[in-house]
Amino acid sequence: MQKKNGPGQAWPHVIIVGGGFGGTHAAHALRHAPVRVTVIDRTNHSVFHPLLYQVATAALSSDEIAAPIRSLLRRQPNTDVLMAEVTGIDVDRRLVRIGAHELAYDYLVLASGSEYNYFGHDEWARHAPSLKTVTDARRIRSRIIQTFEQAEQETDPDRVHALLTFVLVGGGPTGVEMAGALAELTRYAIAPEYRHIDTRSARILLFEAGPRLLAAFPERLARKAQAELQRKGVEVYTGAAVSTVDASGVVVAGRHIPSANVIWTAGVKASPLGAQLGAPTDRLGRVKVQPDLSIPGHGEVFLVGDLMVLEQQGRPFSPGLAPVAIQQGAYVGKRIAQQVAGQGDTKPFAYRNKGNLATIGRAFAIADLGWLKFSGLLAWLLWGGVHLVYLTNLWNRVQVFATWLWAYMTYDRAVRVLTPDSLQSDIQVAPQAEMRAVGADGAPLEDRM
């Protein structure tokens, strides 16, 4: 079954854990190096996280922003891709564990990213899903569509109100972008399709525990983003910490808000694999790395992306941004290639900040390029262009561009397939006790029209 000329048997083995931005860029940087590379990921695809909220809000199909890792690395004969879940790491024996199996490495690149942080309340995850993976995005989308289907059939006005109340917990980029997208979904895209509910009356509440939205952006831009959200009908509450999440909704500042659709967009913490390295971590589980992104005492173990924290000018640097993971992945790949070639020390990693963008629905975004800060249509066009350029492959670029153009012209949201197997039991659609179609008393549908 061995069809390809493999790399040399004696070549050092580089294991890369995680096929996201950091992992694939590290692998790519090693494509001409005399090493054998194995990329391990629990899924078979690399997902473009910055657009995941558009999958969750029915604007894009998950297939448009994800590409098989194999496909991305197909032209690298020295690279193997393994769909498996890494369950442990032994840095002393230089082994990665996959269940009962062990895989030896000479160099390790840990790029397994982050997961959402429920701040000690993991039980909230059931009622307030977060948005990290394709599965998450599809689940949130199914839940949103299902909510409207149920509201259309519901006769109890309180229940309809809860079904049409969307709560976003956390005012970072994901929360802000989700809020904007939800506002457009409910205000325009689907409004003409329902007969018994007015989706335009849906409430979209964005709660942020901190004093303002978008803490990573300059205050002036964050204020503009907030004003634009409010103009689009989103209710924004800052200094508002959520104290309880359950099936009935959330409690904020002692007040219970009934909602069938709570989405968790608050902070993240590092993937738990980082803790297995024996290196010091911060309170979010991020591993403290040296200036070359390796860990103390193990120059062959590197961390990139959300998983690491770097001390820079006395301040922790770990912004959780795609460009950071991309640049770090490329840096580490190059550094390993140099070490294998016996070349001396390279320069420490330095992030080249090209800017920071966030969008709030159609025709509005904020842009912080450092030397220039602006908002509005121009920032939105820049946002669109940058995201298209960074999409994983050409075909995804073509598809996303076409879909955006179509959506811009028509306000349509085409990606709304709901299958019986994706129904979520805690918001069962039908049949239910108070179904609109016909009440328990046998009152037929027609009485309500």
Next chain:
Amino acid sequence: MQKKNGPGQAWPHVIIVGGGFGGTHAAHALRHAPVRVTVIDRTNHSVFHPLLYQVATAALSSDEIAAPIRSLLRRQPNTDVLMAEVTGIDVDRRLVRIGAHELAYDYLVLASGSEYNYFGHDEWARHAPSLKTVTDARRIRSRIIQTFEQAEQETDPDRVHALLTFVLVGGGPTGVEMAGALAELTRYAIAPEYRHIDTRSARILLFEAGPRLLAAFPERLARKAQAELQRKGVEVYTGAAVSTVDASGVVVAGRHIPSANVIWTAGVKASPLGAQLGAPTDRLGRVKVQPDLSIPGHGEVFLVGDLMVLEQQGRPFSPGLAPVAIQQGAYVGKRIAQQVAGQGDTKPFAYRNKGNLATIGRAFAIADLGWLKFSGLLAWLLWGGVHLVYLTNLWNRVQVFATWLWAYMTYDRAVRVLTPDSLQSDIQVAPQAEMRAVGADGAPLEDRM
């Protein structure tokens, strides 16, 4: 919550069960009639069945060939859409049951289609999924992708052989089209992406119990289709009935064929709802309808599509084709509108056969237009054009055309996202006992490269 001007309260109520070709065309034909229409479907979308096999073989995304029923009927204020499963029908009391609820109708259009027929062996469904819904197609696709992932990690040659053996049971259009698509997937699209297996060596076996493929086509065209399949590397066996299906593969003519990927493309039977009408049915559960598609004694109950069988010139007519469902749906909608308007008898339903097409991979199809029968590239272009024209909406047309064009130029199959939650336990990918990455003896990956 009542935002729209509903139709008149006294208007007759038409219930349409099923939002496929027949159901949506019936609803559409009633858009200007003084009736209230309720379309009930267990999903929220209408799927373009003739291209479902392309979703199952990673050529198209399910979002590209499905559209929300609500969206298709959004411009009809007299039409309600209900996502619910009809569990019973009482033609005497003129009621449709949804669980414990009842919904009254004045006219009923039953368009709930067909399901696959395992000929008394429903337990085979677990090991040999069929292709009727979006969920089916996604499941088959996940299974196929997962098979290659597992084969890549597998060390036992027999197991690799079983993993790379695809069995299609049934040589009708779905079986033939699936076989052609699988041949291209394994021969071209993904071949460069695997390091340890040669996907081009995958066996694709098509078993047909009858004497030839494509019984609905003229024999000459069927022979051409078979030759083309064989040219593409598909092994075709006619007169070959499958006697057993289990987790290890199939038994055909007393011979066991190990396979991890058996797909059921044999006959269909009518949706079980038809049996509840009290009208005579044939052995496949199809309801025998009168020339106007109503049932005897109930001129207000109509059946369209795969669910009905019509006596025509002494022969049963129920070809299970999309154009039949479309024409019947439109006919019944028009007939109900005429009855409501107090107009006399309309003409009986007559099928206008515009032709029959089937495709075998790229650049080859067969076309039977009655007066003209041909095969090859021209038939393939006709096939593509016809399918694009009949796609449910403009955006789907644009997307599918672009995807086809891209695939034709690049041989790429972009739709291959596999998530951990879609893994199927009977062909677990990793970790497993004989994982290639590293054996139980600790033999590392590199020994195998």
